[in-house]
Amino acid sequence: MSELYLEDFAVGQTFGSGSLRVDAEQIKSFAAQFDPQPFHLDEASAAHTFFGGLAASGWHTAALTMRLLVGSEFRPAGGLIGAGVEEMNWPRAVRPGDTLHLKIEIVGVRASKSRPNQGLIKVKTTTLNQNDEPVQLFTGNLLVIARPAAAPGA
Amino acid sequence: MSELYLEDFAVGQTFGSGSLRVDAEQIKSFAAQFDPQPFHLDEASAAHTFFGGLAASGWHTAALTMRLLVGSEFRPAGGLIGAGVEEMNWPRAVRPGDTLHLKIEIVGVRASKSRPNQGLIKVKTTTLNQNDEPVQLFTGNLLVIARPAAAPGA
Numbered sequence: 001m002s003e004l005y006l007e008d009f010a011v012g013q014t015f016g017s018g019s020l021r022v023d024a025e026q027i028k029s030f031a032a033q034f035d036p037q038p039f040h041l042d043e044a045s046a047a048h049t050f051f052g053g054l055a056a057s058g059w060h061t062a063a064l065t066m067r068l069l070v071g072s073e074f075r076p077a078g079g080l081i082g083a084g085v086e087e088m089n090w091p092r093a094v095r096p097g098d099t100l101h102l103k104i105e106i107v108g109v110r111a112s113k114s115r116p117n118q119g120l121i122k123v124k125t126t127t128l129n130q131n132d133e134p135v136q137l138f139t140g141n142l143l144v145i146a147r148p149a150a151a152p153g154a
Numbered sequence: 155m156s157e158l159y160l161e162d163f164a165v166g167q168t169f170g171s172g173s174l175r176v177d178a179e180q181i182k183s184f185a186a187q188f189d190p191q192p193f194h195l196d197e198a199s200a201a202h203t204f205f206g207g208l209a210a211s212g213w214h215t216a217a218l219t220m221r222l223l224v225g226s227e228f229r230p231a232g233g234l235i236g237a238g239v240e241e242m243n244w245p246r247a248v249r250p251g252d253t254l255h256l257k258i259e260i261v262g263v264r265a266s267k268s269r270p271n272q273g274l275i276k277v278k279t280t281t282l283n284q285n286d287e288p289v290q291l292f293t294g295n296l297l298v299i300a301r302p303a304a305a306p307g308a
Binding site for chain 1: 189192204216217235238239240244
């Protein structure tokens with residue numbers, strides 16, 4: 001699949017992704033490293049919390065979303081370089097055994113005023129579970145490069 | 155250190171954190187799992203990219219920030235439960251050998267209209283490197299619980 005330059009993007013384009021399954025061990029392992037709270041670490045402790053059972057850290061969901069983005073049909077030239085997040089929330093917890101996939105939509109495209117060889121695209125990424133229920137809504141801006149000019153005389 | 159309830163929070167409060175050092179192996183290991191792009195995986199490949207050298211994934215920086223938050227002086231009763239991100243960006247890359255710490259500030263407190271036993275606090279978390287340069291700015295809302303009423307007759 002070819003890489004996409006700033007000129008190739010337009011509002012309304014959508015891209016799909018593959019899928020990833022997450023199990024209890026992965027949820028606990030991520031939590032032990034980065035978010036060691038009872039509702040992410042242990043089924044028995046989690047039962048008595050807000051989540052009512054083991055749930056993935058929202059940052060684990062975000063990291064899994066990035067993994068799906070990197071392997072997706074959405075391939076900006078130069079890579080996925082985040083300029084910032086405009087919105088991110090987790091309408092539903094990711095649970096052991098869930099299988100996640102993405103819906104990726106371009107919602108903004110603009111050239112840089114100061115740097116003619118780059119621009120920003122605004123991307124809305126919805127992370128869905130196996131029942132097509134959203135587990136993360138994420139809108140962010142990515143830095144993308146413009147198509148290089150043909151070499152002089154080429 | 156005691157846990158904090160909704161009533162204990164006020165705009166302007168600040169909290170500190172411990173620190174965490176991140177090395178090249180951790181940067182590559184996180185990237186291999188969640189963000190396998192050249193600038194996060196390998197020094198030689200990274201040299202020729204936007205980053206000009208190995209840089210941590212922004213999601214790794216976010217996860218390390220969460221690790222520091224969980225171990226910090228900022229301890230809402232019931233845990234750190236994210237209701238959503240309002241702003242997040244990475245003004246500077248995290249590099250191998252960097253040591254990170256947080257500045258945590260309460261910028262909003264409001265009770266829930268529909269659920270009298272809970273509320274939302276808005277927290278601005280700045281992740282700084284060893285030179286006190288910001289590597290991540292993050293403003294998010296957290297769900298916090300109100301102090302339980304004394305038991306009748308207690």
